[in-house]
Amino acid sequence: MKIGLYFGSFNPIHIGHLIIASHVANHGGVDQVWFVVSPQNPLKPSALLLNEHQRLHLVHLSIDDDPRLRVSDVEFRLPRPSYTIDTLTYLQEKYPQHQFSIVMGSDSFSNLQHWKNYELLIKHYSFIIYKRPRFDVTPPQDARVTILDAPLLELSATVIRDNIKSGKSIHYLVHDKVREEIERNHYYR
């Protein structure tokens, strides 16, 4: 199968993430999109992170039983912080029958030179890039890149966390089941 891997902290997962995953599953030439929950992004502070098992559960709640979408906890068992090249090497060994592509926004792609072994990532894997405002995609010559015009939503997990902290609603910004779970457990207060 062709799998698009969508890496992130998902702290928490919001509808911006879900719109992208659904669009990639529909138009990105893959059979499935897997959300890969990173316990610790190498380029982000860990202080505000909800426990990774709780973040994973929120992703499960979001994707319901959509057969196009899956969630992976593979990085929970790998060294931290989570370097994407290491995760991909592991996944390719574990699932030799699958072909993996990396799903990312043009903002992240334009920052790729700061990632571990980024030349290897470009050499060995294809990319599905969705355009984000202010970031043009100019892939290196040897890169295998599909560029998508996905519907865009100016939303981030930071906005969700800030809303919760200041007592504002997160209705419509996350899946209802995610909102209920966050409220029941008093996450991000």
Ligand SMILES: Nc1ncnc2c1ncn2[C@@H]1O[C@H](COP(=O)(O)OP(=O)(O)OP(=O)(O)O)[C@@H](O)[C@H]1O
């Ligand atoms: N609204 C959005 N539309 C499209 N892509 C998004 C959106 N929000 C986040 N992404 C992308 O999804 C991936 C995973 O997101 P991540 O878990 O870092 O969430 P985030 O909303 O950017 O979080 P935070 O606000 O905590 O930094 C990243 O590549 C990020 O750029």
Ligand SMILES: O=C(O)c1ccc[n+]([C@@H]2O[C@H](COP(=O)([O-])O)[C@@H](O)[C@H]2O)c1
């Ligand atoms: O491998 C790296 O060097 C690397 C550097 C930055 C980010 N990543 C991964 O990219 C994913 C999304 O990161 P971000 O910063 O776009 O939210 C997250 O899962 C990180 O672990 C990976």
